[in-house]
Amino acid sequence: MSIRSNVAPSTLGVDFVEGGVVVQYLDGRETFYHGPPKPVEESLRTPPGKHVHVLVTDSDGVEGVMTYVNDRDTHDGILEKTGVGRMLLEADDEEELFPGVTVTSEAYSVRVEADLEVVDGRVFVFAEDEMSEHAYELVGPDYDGSARRDVGDDSTTASEG
Numbered sequence: 001m002s003i004r005s006n007v008a009p010s011t012l013g014v015d016f017v018e019g020g021v022v023v024q025y026l027d028g029r030e031t032f033y034h035g036p037p038k039p040v041e042e043s044l045r046t047p048p049g050k051h052v053h054v055l056v057t058d059s060d061g062v063e064g065v066m067t068y069v070n071d072r073d074t075h076d077g078i079l080e081k082t083g084v085g086r087m088l089l090e091a092d093d094e095e096e097l098f099p100g101v102t103v104t105s106e107a108y109s110v111r112v113e114a115d116l117e118v119v120d121g122r123v124f125v126f127a128e129d130e131m132s133e134h135a136y137e138l139v140g141p142d143y144d145g146s147a148r149r150d151v152g153d154d155s156t157t158a159s160e161g
Contacts, residue, residue, distance in 0.1 A: 004072050009065040009085025014057050020135070021124060023055065023066055026083035033126045037135035039143055042116065044136050048108035050127035056098045057121040064121065069103050069110050114138040 013024030020035040033053075046052050051071065057064035067085035068074065079086055087097055089105035097103050100118030104111040114123040116138070123138040 004074075004086070004088060005076060006088055007076055007079045007084075007086040009067050010083035011063050012066055012083050014055070014062060014064045016061060021055070023064070027081050029082070033124070033135055034133050035135045037124055037137040039139045040136045041141055041143075042138055043111065043113040044125055044138060045106060045109050045111045046125065046127040047132075047134060050129050050134070052103075052110045052112075053126040053128075054097055054101065054103065054112055055124040055126070056101055056119060057124070059120050061122060065098060067097055069097075069112075070105065112138065116140045 010026055012026065015022040015024070017032075021033045021037070022030050023033070024030050033055075052069040053066060054069060055064050055066045065085065066083075067087055068079070069087050070089055071086050072088070074084075074086070076086075087095055087103060089095060089103065089110075091105055091107075094102055094104040097112075098119070100115040101123055102113050104113070110127075112123070112125050116123075125136045125138065127134040127136075
């Protein structure tokens with residue numbers, strides 16, 4: 001088995017569409033994360049044993065960086081080709097994933113925390129395996145959902161003129 005390492009993410013295209021979030025990889029492929037994401041205040045502990053993907057978007061929500069946390073299956077070259085990053089954590093490690101976003105290893109779970117005063121965009125966490133998919137958005141305590149383009153909102157797929 002080859003050794004895996006941390007991989008820096010590249011900027012990827014992001015699109016909020018009815019029913020979820022589309023991330024556009026550098027190699028032209030796309031992946032769809034089912035939604036709408038559940039709003040969670042500033043900190044989230046993922047269900048144990050899930051593949052955890054963290055997406056931090058820009059303020060407009062049209063670009064972002066995607067990082068896989070503790071992914072030991074995907075080869076470094078594939079991540080580099082797609083633009084997806086990887087952060088590997090040891091037991092009880094805490095690392096800054098992106099300015100204002102930290103990840104911590106907690107047994108078989110991952111804790112993702114966001115200081116939304118520092119983050120200039122949105123923070124999504126996707127936790128999935130072969131049996132289930134979970135989608136979350138880390139939000140501030142004053143979040144009401146009315147001031148942003150929401151995932152699953154029909155208006156996100158309409159052309160603006």
